[in-house]
Amino acid sequence: MDPRLITAIIVVVGVPAVLIGYIILTEQILRPIPDRRRVTLRPWLWLLPALLFLAVFLIYPTIGTIIHSFQNTAGTKFIGLDNYVYFFTSPSTLGALKNNVLWVILLTLLTVGFGMMIAVLVDRVRYETVAKAIIFLPLAISMVAASVIWRFMFLYNAPGETQTGTLNAIVGLFGLGPFPWLQIQDFSFNTILLIVVMAWMWTGFCMVIISAALKGISAELLEAARVDGANEWQVFRRIIFPLLLPTLAVVATTIVITALKAFDIVYVMTGGNFDTQVMAQSMIQEMFTNGNFGRASAVAVVLLITIVPVMALNIRRFQAQEAIR
Amino acid sequence: MTAPIGVVAPVAQQQVVAKRERNSRLGRLPIHLTIIILLLVWMIPTIGLFINSLRPTADVNNSGWWTAILHPEQLSFDNYAHVLAESSIGPAFINSLFITIPATVIPVLVAAFAAYAFAWMTFPGRNVLFVIVVGLLVVPLQTTLIPILQLYGPKGFNIAGTFLTVWLAHTAYGLPFAIFLLRNFMGGLPREVFESAAIDGASPVTSFLRLALPMSVPAIAALVIFQFLFVWNDLLVALVYLGSSPQNLPLTVTISNLVTSLGGGWEFLGAAAFISMALPLAVFFGLQRYFVRGITGGSVKG
Numbered sequence: 372m373d374p375r376l377i378t379a380i381i382v383v384v385g386v387p388a389v390l391i392g393y394i395i396l397t398e399q400i401l402r403p404i405p406d407r408r409r410v411t412l413r414p415w416l417w418l419l420p421a422l423l424f425l426a427v428f429l430i431y432p433t434i435g436t437i438i439h440s441f442q443n444t445a446g447t448k449f450i451g452l453d454n455y456v457y458f459f460t461s462p463s464t465l466g467a468l469k470n471n472v473l474w475v476i477l478l479t480l481l482t483v484g485f486g487m488m489i490a491v492l493v494d495r496v497r498y499e500t501v502a503k504a505i506i507f508l509p510l511a512i513s514m515v516a517a518s519v520i521w522r523f524m525f526l527y528n529a530p531g532e533t534q535t536g537t538l539n540a541i542v543g544l545f546g547l548g549p550f551p552w553l554q555i556q557d558f559s560f561n562t563i564l565l566i567v568v569m570a571w572m573w574t575g576f577c578m579v580i581i582s583a584a585l586k587g588i589s590a591e592l593l594e595a596a597r598v599d600g601a602n603e604w605q606v607f608r609r610i611i612f613p614l615l616l617p618t619l620a621v622v623a624t625t626i627v628i629t630a631l632k633a634f635d636i637v638y639v640m641t642g643g644n645f646d647t648q649v650m651a652q653s654m655i656q657e658m659f660t661n662g663n664f665g666r667a668s669a670v671a672v673v674l675l676i677t678i679v680p681v682m683a684l685n686i687r688r689f690q691a692q693e694a695i696r
Numbered sequence: 697m698t699a700p701i702g703v704v705a706p707v708a709q710q711q712v713v714a715k716r717e718r719n720s721r722l723g724r725l726p727i728h729l730t731i732i733i734l735l736l737v738w739m740i741p742t743i744g745l746f747i748n749s750l751r752p753t754a755d756v757n758n759s760g761w762w763t764a765i766l767h768p769e770q771l772s773f774d775n776y777a778h779v780l781a782e783s784s785i786g787p788a789f790i791n792s793l794f795i796t797i798p799a800t801v802i803p804v805l806v807a808a809f810a811a812y813a814f815a816w817m818t819f820p821g822r823n824v825l826f827v828i829v830v831g832l833l834v835v836p837l838q839t840t841l842i843p844i845l846q847l848y849g850p851k852g853f854n855i856a857g858t859f860l861t862v863w864l865a866h867t868a869y870g871l872p873f874a875i876f877l878l879r880n881f882m883g884g885l886p887r888e889v890f891e892s893a894a895i896d897g898a899s900p901v902t903s904f905l906r907l908a909l910p911m912s913v914p915a916i917a918a919l920v921i922f923q924f925l926f927v928w929n930d931l932l933v934a935l936v937y938l939g940s941s942p943q944n945l946p947l948t949v950t951i952s953n954l955v956t957s958l959g960g961g962w963e964f965l966g967a968a969a970f971i972s973m974a975l976p977l978a979v980f981f982g983l984q985r986y987f988v989r990g991i992t993g994g995s996v997k998g
Contacts, residue, residue: 378794378859386798386863390805391905398901413900414817421810421829421871427847428840428868429832435843485734492731495724504981505735509742511980512973513929515948519955519969520745523761535760537744571738632836635931639952651838655932659939664842671839678836 393420433675439668454669464670466646467653470562471677474630474649477563481570482626483619486577490585491607503582507575514572514635521568521640525552554645561647565636573629577622584618585611627681631674650674749775749966756966775967785968787943788950792928792972794859795946799866799927804919806867807874808912812904814875815882816890826879833872840865841936848937857941865933870923881915882908917986925976947972 397416401409443450458464489506493499509517526536530549534540539549553561588611596606634651641647643656650670657667747761750771755764764770779785813819814826844865848856855861885908893903909916931948938944945953951968 375790382794382797387801387805390802394809394904395901398899411819414813414819414822417809417813417817417900418825420806421875424806424864424868424871425829425832428844428865429835429872432840432843432847433835435846436839439842489731489734492727492734495727496731502731502735506738508977508980509738511925511976513931513948513976515929515931515952515955516969516973519951519965520741522955523744523748523966524741533759535757537740537760537762540760540762571741632838634838638931639955651836651932654838654841655936658842668842671836671842674836675839 390420436668436671436675439664440672442665442668444663444665450665454665455673457666458669458673463648464650464653467643467648467650467670468673470559470647470649471631471633473559473562474566474569474633475627477566478569478573478630478633479623479626481566482573482577483581483623485570485574486622487581487615487619489574490578490582491611494582494585503575503578506578509572510575512572514569515639517568517572518636518639521571525564527551527554553641553647559646561641561645565640565647568640569630569633569636573626577626580622581615581618584615588614624681624684628678631678631681745966746970747771749970751775775964776971779964779967779971783954783964783968784945784950785947785971788945788947789971791944792946792948792975795862795866795934796924796927798859798863799870800920800923802863803867803870803874803923804916807871807878807919808909808916809904810871810875811878811882812900812908814879815885816903816908817900826875829872830876831872833876837869837933840869841932845936857938857944859944861937862933865937866923866927866930869933870926874919874923877919878912878915881912885911914986917983921979921983921986924979928976 394417397413400416401413404412440454441449441451443453489502493502496502523535524537526534527539527549528534528536534543534549536549536552538552542548542550553564555561593606593610596610601609632651633649634655637643637647637649637652638655643649643652648656650673654667654670654674657663657670744761747764748756750773751761751764752770752772752774755770810829814822845856846852848854848861850856889907889911890903893907898906928946929948930946931952934946934949935952938946938949947968951965951972954965954968
């Protein structure tokens with residue numbers, strides 16, 4: 372039999388059957404056990420698959436990576452903080468760190484800013500649904516596809532030739548350029564261009580959440596302010612914006628984590644060249660191009676440490692949410 | 697999660713009425729202009745690539761995509777036919793399906809088991825354990841790559857390069873969010889239903905399969921879409937775990953190889969990219985309501 376056909380059968384039938392089978396089996400296992408023990412044991416059998424997955428694929432590797440980061444390339448000897456010293460002295464990883472900071476700040480500002488602006492604007496027109504779908508659409512496609520899309524935006528032909536890239540054609544209308552986009556290293560310009568691509572994808576995400584919060588603001592409240600003579604800007608600045616703040620915080624947290632983990636766009640569009648490297652991509656490069664697992668692990672640990680404060684915030688938010696349930 | 701939606705609808709209607717009353721036609725012109733400009737900016741990149749994907753290679757290299765708007769007769773689906781017939785895009789599409797279906801089904805079911813236990817069974821340490829699971833939400837998956845890669849290698853399970861590696865990994869990466877979302881939804885189901893089922897002698901398995909799962913369909917649908925898009929669009933996980941076996945590579949890796957190699961096939965990149973977008977876009981437009989609801993349900997309390 373064709374091996375691909377066997378895979379297909381496993382994929383469609385086998386996997387769900389095994390999982391449902393497991394949960395039915397738990398009750399068979401529990402049957403001979405006395406009532407009280409059964410009640411205490413049962414939840415753990417239901418949690419077992421999830422906890423196994425989390426322990427093996429998230430907790431164990433995180434501990435493993437931390438240990439690796441203190442070891443040499445082959446993982447045979449502990450070398451203290453050498454990998455971290457390398458991280459904080461090598462110009463390429465320091466550049467990655469600097470670029471990640473730029474990613475966090477600029478991506479958050481762009482996506483939350485545009486997301487809020489669009490959410491507030493489309494709330495006032497009748498074609499709101501269509502407009503939101505158009506802004507949201509890039510989020511459904513892969514970053515690889517997005518980078519192909521933007522390749523044609525940034526395309527550069529030598530001066531004098533016909534410019535087939537959209538951006539160079541536009542600046543050409545004003546008698547400027549052509550510019551070799553993504554190869555301009557001054558002022559982190561390339562990184563900014565990559566962030567623009569990412570903002571194009573993630574603005575829709577911010578918009579959808581902010582828009583949902585916006586619908587939750589009572590129309591009477593806004594109407595009352597207008598009756599009292601507040602203009603549209605005052606209504607936004609004094610009522611809508613303060614009420615949106617908790618939601619904006621949630622959205623910003625998500626975007627900060629996304630920015631710290633940024634990888635695909637950089638990997639596909641520039642490969643980290645032209646001063647665009649970021650931490651996740653430096654790590655993959657250390658791992659596969661240089662084969663240095665120790666240094667790669669150190670990069671991953673630094674990434675984890677930067678995310679911990681955000682994680683703490685997230686957990687506190689969750690606990691606050693549970694309290695009001 | 698269901699409550700805010702019921703609340704939102706009448707408020708939205710009121711706002712529509714208020715909208716008509718408050719705004720004069722002329723005063724709204726700047727709003728329409730701003731929105732339309734923003735929408736154009738958002739659409740142009742995609743439209744540009746789509747038009748280029750319909751043009752012959754020579755045209756793509758010699759003139760911008762906008763020139764084709766005046767000559768629609770030059771457009772054809774030849775590039776798509778070529779890509780599907782000759783390159784590795786066809787098999788990669790099947791691989792993407794093989795990867796995505798189990799990597800969506802497994803985490804949703806495993807998370808449903810755990811969420812049901814967290815929501816409707818009492819055991820010591822329940823809340824602490826749940827907070828730990830949610831905390832894992834922000835472990836960057838990059839942190840896990842190296843140890844897992846070694847675990848998959850010849851010294852571990854020796855399954856490197858097989859589909860199983862990505863199914864297991866994607867399941868674990870998707871679980872914290874899946875458990876979070878489903879636990880919140882299942883916790884909101886009416887208690888009486890489960891109590892009367894238990895009195896009638898239904899086992900937890902029956903309650904779960906006959907009551908909890910069917911009643912949680914909105915949350916499960918949102919989750920399926922999320923996980924589907926996440927896995928289908930993933931590059932990093934596939935690159936790391938499947939990189940050693942070229943015959944198993946999904947669309948994202950195959951297309952990214954086309955981009956970075958710059959060798960053959962560059963002219964068909966647009967068509968390849970749109971083939972990779974077809975399924976996510978169909979899923980997105982088909983289930984848009986659930987998708988938006990899924991995002992907002994977890995983070996915005998109405």
